[in-house]
Amino acid sequence: MVACEDHAQTMGRLRGELQELTVAAEDLVNAIAPVEEGVGPQSLVERLKAAPSKDAGLCKAVCKQVLAVVKSYYPRADLAAAGDGVARNCTEEAYAQYLEEAEPITSKMSEFVSPEEP
Template sequence: MAKRKNSEQNFKHSLGELIKAKDSTKKKLAHAITLNVKSHEQANYYKDKLETLSKKHEDEGQDGGSQGMNAELCQAAEPILNNIHAATAESNTSSLQSVIEHLQSAPTRLKKIILESASVACGQTLAVIKSLYPKLDLEPITSGYAEGTTDEKALELLDQVDGMAQVMAKDALYPEEEDNV
C-alpha cells in the first residue's frame, strides 16, 4: 500500500515536472514569437529603406550618383543581412540585386530561424526530462495543457518555471558558452 502511494506521488511529481517543462517551452515559444515580431518590424524598416533608396536610384538615373546610392543601400542593409543570412554574409552586399533578393527573403528566413531555435530549446528540455524519467511517456505533451488548466494557472506555472526555462534555453541554444546562467 505504501509502495502504491509512493508510486502515485512520484507519478504526480513527474507529471508536475512535465507540465512545468511544457509551460516553459510554451513561454519560450511566446518569447520567440515576440522576437519574430520585432525582427519582422526591423525587416519592414529595411524594406521601406530599400524602396526609398531604390526610388532615389531611379530618379537619379544611371549617372555616378546611382552608384553612390547602391553603395548607401548596401551599407544600410548589411547589418540585417549579415545576421539573417550568415552563411552568405560575404556576398550579401556585393550588388544591389543581391541586397534586394536577400531583403525580400528576410521575413521567411527570420521565421525559419525562430522555429529552429525554439525546436532546439524544446528538444533539449524534453531530452533532459526523458533522461531523468526514462519510462515517462512524453506524447501527451503535444496535446497542450491538462484538461481544466485555467489561463491563470497556466501563467502561474510559467512563472514557476521561468528561471529553469532560461537556463535550459541558453544551454540548448548556446552550449559552447561556459556561463549559461
C-alpha cells in the same frame, strides 16, 4: 525653392530612417539566422524572408532539447501528450503559475540548450 529644401530634408530624414531600419533588421536576422558558411551571398531581404522558417527550426530544436532534459529526470514520462499542448484540465491560473515557476529555470537552461540540433 522652399519645396526643394523641404524635399531634401525629407529625403535626408528618410535615408537616416532607412539606415536605422537596415541595422535593426540585420541585427534581428543575424540573431535568428546567422550567415552560413558555404552559402552564396544573400540580400538582407532574402535573409529576412527565410527567417520565419529558421525561427520554426529554432523553436523545434529548443523544444526537443528541453523535452529530452525532462525525460532524463523522468524516464517513464509520456511526452507524447505534451505534443497536444496544455492539459485540458489545466486552468489558466495553474498554467500561469507553472510559467512563473519555470522562469528562473529558463535562465539556467539557456546556458546549455542550443539553437542548433545536438
